[in-house]
Amino acid sequence: MARVRIVTDSSAHFLDPAFVEQHHIEVVPLKIQIGNKVYREGIDVDSATFAQLLDATGALATLAPPSMDDFAALYSRLNRETDQILSLHISRQMSDTWDMARAATKTLLGRCEIGVVDSMTTSVGLAMLVEAAAHLAEQGASLDEVVREVRALVPRVYAVFFVDSLDYLRQNGLLSEAQSILGTMLNIKPFLTIEEGELIPMEKVRTQVQAVDKLVEFVTEFSDVEHLVILQSTPYPTDDSRLLLERLAIEFPGEVFPSVAYRPSLATLIGLNGLGLVVFEGLDDEDED
Amino acid sequence: MAEQPSPSDHRSCTGSTLRQLAQAGRDWLDQHHTLVNQLNVFPVPDGDTGTNMLMTMRNAIQEAVSNESDDIGQVASDLAHGAMMGSRGNSGTILSQLWQGFAHALKDQSTLDAALLVKGLREAADTAYRGVIKPVEGTILTVAREMAEEAEAAHHDTHDMVEILERVVQRGKDTLARTPQMLPILQKAGVVDSGGSGLVYIVEGMLRYVRGESVLSEEQPVAVVSDLAAALAPEDELGYGYDVQFIIKGDSLNVNLVRSAIDAMGWSTVVVGDERAVKVHVHVHDPGIPLSYGVSLGTISDIVVENMQEQYQDYLRARTGHPAEASDPSHRLDLEADDIGVVAVASGDGLARVFSQLGAAELVMGGQTNNPSTQEILEAIQRLPTRRVILLPNNKNIILAAEQAARLATDREVIVVPTRSMPQGISALLPYDPKGDFEDIAQAMLQTKDDVVTGEITTATRSVELNGVKVAEGQIIGLIDGTLAAAGDNLDAVLRQVLDQICTADCELITLYYGNGIHQDDAQKLADDLRQNYTEQEFELVFGGQPHYHYILSVE
Numbered sequence: 022m023a024r025v026r027i028v029t030d031s032s033a034h035f036l037d038p039a040f041v042e043q044h045h046i047e048v049v050p051l052k053i054q055i056g057n058k059v060y061r062e063g064i065d066v067d068s069a070t071f072a073q074l075l076d077a078t079g080a081l082a083t084l085a086p087p088s089m090d091d092f093a094a095l096y097s098r099l100n101r102e103t104d105q106i107l108s109l110h111i112s113r114q115m116s117d118t119w120d121m122a123r124a125a126t127k128t129l130l131g132r133c134e135i136g137v138v139d140s141m142t143t144s145v146g147l148a149m150l151v152e153a154a155a156h157l158a159e160q161g162a163s164l165d166e167v168v169r170e171v172r173a174l175v176p177r178v179y180a181v182f183f184v185d186s187l188d189y190l191r192q193n194g195l196l197s198e199a200q201s202i203l204g205t206m207l208n209i210k211p212f213l214t215i216e217e218g219e220l221i222p223m224e225k226v227r228t229q230v231q232a233v234d235k236l237v238e239f240v241t242e243f244s245d246v247e248h249l250v251i252l253q254s255t256p257y258p259t260d261d262s263r264l265l266l267e268r269l270a271i272e273f274p275g276e277v278f279p280s281v282a283y284r285p286s287l288a289t290l291i292g293l294n295g296l297g298l299v300v301f302e303g304l305d306d307e308d309e310d
Numbered sequence: 311m312a313e314q315p316s317p318s319d320h321r322s323c324t325g326s327t328l329r330q331l332a333q334a335g336r337d338w339l340d341q342h343h344t345l346v347n348q349l350n351v352f353p354v355p356d357g358d359t360g361t362n363m364l365m366t367m368r369n370a371i372q373e374a375v376s377n378e379s380d381d382i383g384q385v386a387s388d389l390a391h392g393a394m395m396g397s398r399g400n401s402g403t404i405l406s407q408l409w410q411g412f413a414h415a416l417k418d419q420s421t422l423d424a425a426l427l428v429k430g431l432r433e434a435a436d437t438a439y440r441g442v443i444k445p446v447e448g449t450i451l452t453v454a455r456e457m458a459e460e461a462e463a464a465h466h467d468t469h470d471m472v473e474i475l476e477r478v479v480q481r482g483k484d485t486l487a488r489t490p491q492m493l494p495i496l497q498k499a500g501v502v503d504s505g506g507s508g509l510v511y512i513v514e515g516m517l518r519y520v521r522g523e524s525v526l527s528e529e530q531p532v533a534v535v536s537d538l539a540a541a542l543a544p545e546d547e548l549g550y551g552y553d554v555q556f557i558i559k560g561d562s563l564n565v566n567l568v569r570s571a572i573d574a575m576g577w578s579t580v581v582v583g584d585e586r587a588v589k590v591h592v593h594v595h596d597p598g599i600p601l602s603y604g605v606s607l608g609t610i611s612d613i614v615v616e617n618m619q620e621q622y623q624d625y626l627r628a629r630t631g632h633p634a635e636a637s638d639p640s641h642r643l644d645l646e647a648d649d650i651g652v653v654a655v656a657s658g659d660g661l662a663r664v665f666s667q668l669g670a671a672e673l674v675m676g677g678q679t680n681n682p683s684t685q686e687i688l689e690a691i692q693r694l695p696t697r698r699v700i701l702l703p704n705n706k707n708i709i710l711a712a713e714q715a716a717r718l719a720t721d722r723e724v725i726v727v728p729t730r731s732m733p734q735g736i737s738a739l740l741p742y743d744p745k746g747d748f749e750d751i752a753q754a755m756l757q758t759k760d761d762v763v764t765g766e767i768t769t770a771t772r773s774v775e776l777n778g779v780k781v782a783e784g785q786i787i788g789l790i791d792g793t794l795a796a797a798g799d800n801l802d803a804v805l806r807q808v809l810d811q812i813c814t815a816d817c818e819l820i821t822l823y824y825g826n827g828i829h830q831d832d833a834q835k836l837a838d839d840l841r842q843n844y845t846e847q848e849f850e851l852v853f854g855g856q857p858h859y860h861y862i863l864s865v866e
Contacts, residue, residue, distance in 0.1 A: 224741040
């Protein structure tokens with residue numbers, strides 16, 4: 022039986038960009054609409070150009086899923102090599118990508134087994150799940166096994182962010198009225214967490230130091246952190262992320278945590294000046310056996 | 311006042327007499343409430359004790375006169391209920407608790423005798439002590455307790471209630487005079503305790519009534535009367551009517567005659583003057599009547615006619631619900647019964663909007679000078695659709711009334727997070743999450759309220775020397791977390807002094823809320839100047855719209 026092939030979308034943020042090619046991952050670009058123009062993430066727009074495009078138009082960006090045809094074409098191409106595909110995507114609560122992928126599977130009904138899985142996260146967290154799935158597939162696991170394993174990993178991925186505005190979330194229709202508590206008169210940084218796949222504003226702080234304190238507090242509540250990645254707004258450390266790294270160095274002496282500039286698809290949701298982190302929770306020793 | 315009790319009545323008292331006694335207490339306090347207001351420890355325009363106690367008494371009497379029962383227990387219970395719902399400020403709330411204790415002792419009784427009076431005073435003091443978490447001596451509580459002790463002592467010697475009352479009033483005055491020795495801050499401020507003073511006036515008014523002495527003096531300050539009227543529900547079903555003021559100039563005017571004629575036309579009459587000029591102040595439903603009368607006597611001038619019904623309705627609008635911009639539906643929370651709702655007391659349109667945008671679904675307008683009543687707070691709680699409520703009083707003088715309102719809201723769980731300033735309230739709202747765990751959220755709010763230091767810039771209402779700061783009336787003063795910290799003639803300089811004291815090395819963000827008396831351009835210029843000096847900090851300038859306080863600063 023041919024190996025399970027892995028499909029994801031461009032919101033998946035791999036720390037090592039070469040991973041995609043080395044492990045034959047297929048990445049479907051998400052669409053980002055700025056004004057009346059649509060850009061494909063990773064092709065027409067990347068982290069470096071996104072901010073410029075926004076500045077130039079002054080408009081907010083919205084995230085749009087790939088079309089059903091994009092998925093159908095890709096699945097059909099992969100079907101020549103395999104009859105098992107895992108399609109692992111950005112949270113259904115943040116984008117309709119999962120629904121498009123799911124709809125596209127109908128075109129291959131009976132010819133190819135396609136598991137469309139909601140990662141309930143995005144960005145680095147999604148990439149971590151894709152990496153785990155790829156390793157399982159390479160070890161010869163069946164689609165059912167990969168799906169089961171990945172679903173078991175989903176609850177271990179955590180992501181939290183501080184943003185300087187909820188306008189982006191609102192613009193993308195991702196805020197319920199009850200969540201839109203936010204002073205526009207005051208400069209307030211809401212703390213967002215991804216819960217059940219949804220970006221939810223939890224509490225708010227007013228200063229950088231308070232924000233960094235909250236993030237550090239969030240990390241130190243885990244008894245076992247397997248991976249921790251800092252998401253910052255630029256490729257180089259910002260004031261905030263530098264402060265966060267300093268604080269984490271005190272809490273976790275000797276450990277080095279990677280920091281990356283988050284991608285446009287996440288920027289459409291949290292804005293350009295966010296600071297966040299993704300935690301992949303380890304298993305406590307007692308649970309490991 | 312026709313039913314003046316004769317001396318033979320001094321061993322018992324009925325409900326209707328208690329009602330009259332309470333009215334006499336209110337009237338005597340009314341005569342002196344501005345004096346009581348001036349006993350404010352800090353020279354700031356703050357929730358005025360005399361006004362708060364007077365409004366509490368007025369509400370008590372309004373409730374009591376709506377019921378014609380002559381049973382002492384019923385009348386006392388009505389007074390207590392009215393006082394409770396109408397209580398404003400800490401002293402007003404303690405006063406309402408005194409009434410509650412008194413009423414409890416008189417429960418189911420038809421008449422009052424000396425023994426019951428003594429018991430009532432004792433229970434009044436005990437109830438008030440229980441209502442305060444950390445009772446402080448040298449306050450209204452001490453005065454109430456020592457009055458009760460004196461009543462007990464007097465009762466050994468006599469069963470004549472007038473004699474007991476005489477000793478109680480004298481003891482109250484003596485205790486009041488000793489309050490500065492018990493409470494150093496009073497000593498420093500050179501005043502006696504204001505709440506205790508209000509209480510002494512109320513009981514003294516009752517004593518004057520039974521002695522047949524007047525509880526009304528003629529030189530009533532006009533401005534104060536109209537201010538207070540605007541803050542009270544109309545006693546007349548025609549509504550408030552008009553506040554009419556004018557001066558009659560003539561040759562041989564008879565002030566007493568004018569007074570009785572004017573008094574027959576309306577209410578809240580003040581008529582003062584001499585043969586050549588008489589100043590008239592009266593509230594009437596038809597302003598034409600006193601004006602025509604004035605013209606019939608001579609020439610009239612300085613005519614002021616104000617529609618009090620309109621003022622009252624504006625006032626009601628301002629105090630209930632949201633100010634226009636705050637009610638922007640995109641910022642209104644859509645709360646469900648299981649969520650946590652927040653009621654916040656806000657002073658000024660801008661601050662109201664800030665609270666609203668941060669998730670306070672119901673606001674009670676009031677604050678520094680205009681403390682909301684227990685009832686207003688209770689109504690705000692009841693407007694919320696949620697079973698669990700967090701209450702932010704945002705002023706130290708509103709905390710007791712808020713706690714009382716929380717106890718009265720028996721159909722909900724209410725937690726008061728005792729925020730003492732607007733910035734503390736704003737800070738407390740940051741961790742608020744309507745879907746969170748009630749206890750956890752309340753705990754988090756309790757903690758974050760202390761993340762800010764509050765600075766307040768206002769104009770001194772009197773001269774005083776406190777905390778080594780010498781202040782002359784009319785000067786600009788700065789307070790840090792309620793303590794006098796700076797004074798001077800220049801607003802910017804005082805504000806900088808305050809900032810210098812608050813702003814330590816790790817302070818990051820300074821928010822300036824400018825008041826309704828400050829022009830936006832001036833505030834902007836000040837903020838720009840400050841940014842030059844405080845380069846390490848972020849500055850935020852926000853319209854607060856609060857009265858009396860030129861600037862409120864939040865430093866974190």
